Amino acid sequence: MTVITRFAPSPTGYLHVGGARTALYSWLHARQSNGQFVLRIEDTDRERSSQESVDAILDGMTWLGLDYDKGPYYQTQRFDRYAELIQLLLEQGKAYRCYCTREEVESLRAEQMARKEKPRYDGRCRHRTEQTEGLESVVRFRNPDDGVVVFDDLVRGTISVQNQELDDLIIARSDGTPTYNFTVVVDDMDMGITHVIRGDDHINNTPRQMNILRALGAELPQYAHVPMILGSDGARLSKRHGAVSVLQYREDGYLPDALLNYLVRLGWSHGDQEVFSTQEMIALFDLKDINRAASTFNTEKLLWLNHHYLMNDDPVSVAGHLKWHFDQRGINIEVGPALVDLVRIQRERCKTLVEMTEMSLFLYQDFDAYDEKAVKKHFKAKCLPVLQYLLEQFNTVSLWNADNLHQIVIDTAQAMDKKIGEIAQPIRVAVAGKAVSPPIDITLELLGKDRTLQRIERAIRTVEERNVEIS
RNA sequence: GUCCCCAUCGUCUAGUUGGUCCAGGACGUUGGCCUCUCACGCCGAAAACAGGGGUUCGAGUCCCCUUGGGGACGCCA
Numbered sequence: 001m002t003v004i005t006r007f008a009p010s011p012t013g014y015l016h017v018g019g020a021r022t023a024l025y026s027w028l029h030a031r032q033s034n035g036q037f038v039l040r041i042e043d044t045d046r047e048r049s050s051q052e053s054v055d056a057i058l059d060g061m062t063w064l065g066l067d068y069d070k071g072p073y074y075q076t077q078r079f080d081r082y083a084e085l086i087q088l089l090l091e092q093g094k095a096y097r098c099y100c101t102r103e104e105v106e107s108l109r110a111e112q113m114a115r116k117e118k119p120r121y122d123g124r125c126r127h128r129t130e131q132t133e134g135l136e137s138v139v140r141f142r143n144p145d146d147g148v149v150v151f152d153d154l155v156r157g158t159i160s161v162q163n164q165e166l167d168d169l170i171i172a173r174s175d176g177t178p179t180y181n182f183t184v185v186v187d188d189m190d191m192g193i194t195h196v197i198r199g200d201d202h203i204n205n206t207p208r209q210m211n212i213l214r215a216l217g218a219e220l221p222q223y224a225h226v227p228m229i230l231g232s233d234g235a236r237l238s239k240r241h242g243a244v245s246v247l248q249y250r251e252d253g254y255l256p257d258a259l260l261n262y263l264v265r266l267g268w269s270h271g272d273q274e275v276f277s278t279q280e281m282i283a284l285f286d287l288k289d290i291n292r293a294a295s296t297f298n299t300e301k302l303l304w305l306n307h308h309y310l311m312n313d314d315p316v317s318v319a320g321h322l323k324w325h326f327d328q329r330g331i332n333i334e335v336g337p338a339l340v341d342l343v344r345i346q347r348e349r350c351k352t353l354v355e356m357t358e359m360s361l362f363l364y365q366d367f368d369a370y371d372e373k374a375v376k377k378h379f380k381a382k383c384l385p386v387l388q389y390l391l392e393q394f395n396t397v398s399l400w401n402a403d404n405l406h407q408i409v410i411d412t413a414q415a416m417d418k419k420i421g422e423i424a425q426p427i428r429v430a431v432a433g434k435a436v437s438p439p440i441d442i443t444l445e446l447l448g449k450d451r452t453l454q455r456i457e458r459a460i461r462t463v464e465e466r467n468v469e470i471s
Numbered sequence: 472g473u474c475c476c477c478a479u480c481g482u483c484u485a486g487u488u489g490g491u492c493c494a495g496g497a498c499g500u501u502g503g504c505c506u507c508u509c510a511c512g513c514c515g516a517a518a519a520c521a522g523g524g525g526u527u528c529g530a531g532u533c534c535c536c537u538u539g540g541g542g543a544c545g546c547c548a
Contacts, residue, residue: 010548045547102546109544118473119544138546156476165474165544173546180548204475204543227477228541262483265497269484272496291484294541298482301498311511349510359509374508409507424507436509 003035005195008184010042011053014245015060017297018199018229021263025226026197027066028264028285038191039071044183046076060246064256065278070191075183082178082186085216086139086171094215095171097137098125120167139172141182141212149207154224155290161207169208185209189218197287200225224287227267227294253352255321257313258306267291275308307351315343325357336364337446345438345446359436363446367433370462374435381467383426384460386416390427391456400449406441430459
């Protein structure tokens with residue numbers, strides 16, 4: 001039997017990391033068994049659904065590389081089908097019209113709470129026979145009265161719930177539109193979903209959905225409920241915990257490979273292995289190895305993984321992602337080194353593409369001001385002769401490459417009886433505006449001769465002015 | 472409140488059918504080495520089986536209770 005999994009987000013917000021992980025697990029499970037992965041947009045709540053959210057979800061999926069074989073399906077386009085089945089259940093007596101008002105149901109709930117009972121609809125309309133033409137009504141599913149619903153969750157093991165705990169849930173609102181628990185069931189049935197992989201906040205819905213599925217005479221899928229992702233404060237991940245939108249991670253300079261790797265490892269493991277290529281994930285992923293406990297999202301580890309991928313991915317591919325960031329800032333990359341070269345020399349000192357971009361800005365545009373601390377430390381009067389000497393030396397270089405520049409730095413240090421650091425740091429501040437950059441010879445090579453000379457001249461002027469003021 | 476689920480270092484986790492696990496790896500933290508800056512890299516350290524009862528020759532591993540955490544209880548999904 002072909003495995004068919006699905007990801008079924010509701011478009012009421014962006015794609016967050018919890019949803020992305022669920023999608024990833026579903027995708028992996030389908031891919032590894034040569035099955036199909038379906039994307040379904042659950043937009044039956046027309047009040048809160050929006051096209052922007054749909055777009056954000058689709059963009060997030062694309063950025064992560066989670067492609068789907070079918071869909072996106074939209075539930076709002078399947079209303080006829082839901083209506084047809086609701087009518088069928090009504091005719092078979094498996095569902096009934098309920099004329100209770102919202103107020104009535106609300107006070108019932110309040111009474112039950114007061115009695116310390118689990119609030120649930122008591123089925124008072126089940127046997128209603130009097131004529132009620134013109135009265136507003138909803139349709140409720142007639143849940144079995146007794147017995148127990150048991151299922152074997154692929155990650156949790158056996159879970160059972162007494163039917164007495166379940167009430168007759170509403171499957172069609174008073175305006176006739178179907179509700180979540182009904183549409184999921186119909187869609188999973190119609191789309192032949194074999195494995196329902198979703199957040200464990202749906203565990204409680206599962207027995208209800210199984211009952212409906214049985215009423216419809218459908219085959220039951222297998223269920224796998226994955227634990228929630230918690231924020232650093234131990235509460236369920238939400239908008240308050242910083243960047244939870246998948247696309248926000250792109251903004252923040254993460255590589256999709258890194259996020260994917262972080263997510264797959266959050267709640268799932270394969271021995272002690274930490275790094276997984278997409279191919280490895282597909283080969284090694286197993287629902288059975290998903291942890292049962294909720295896990296906490298930890299940005300530090302994500303950063304480490306991001307750095308790892310920055311270091312190990314193909315520089316050409318990283319450069320492609322880096323370009324996105326330069327473009328976002330409207331920076332012309334034509335005037336500086338090729339991004340592939342930039343990646344190769346900067347990646348060891350950057351954990352994100354944003355850092356890489358910011359640390360490399362000086363290679364593409366002049367900086368407005370020097371870093372104040374760097375100036376205080378490295379632009380003292382005694383460095384004036386160093387800068388002047390280097391200006392002359394650099395000026396005579398015909399072949400402007402790192403090797404030659406490195407030699408000049410060494411020779412200068414020797415000639416002036418200084419340590420290399422005393423030579424390199426002033427130049428670094430002169431050309432980069434700050435005390436941090438890649439090795440000075442490489443930095444100078446990438447900057448180019450003209451700009452190096454200009455910036456050293458500017459630095460000399462600055463040092464002169466500064467030290468005049470002080471003395 | 473009722474029901475469902477969960478519980479190994481700060482975090483993510485490994486932990487074969489209970490037996491060198493005085494609990495292993497990774498992130499982070501931290502000591503040192505390397506070094507033209509920042510980093511990378513290398514070597515080392517601290518750090519956990521929530522508590523209590525059982526079962527057993529023997530329990531992180533099985534059972535029960537307590538505690539703690541999460542989720543559900545919508546004409547939301």
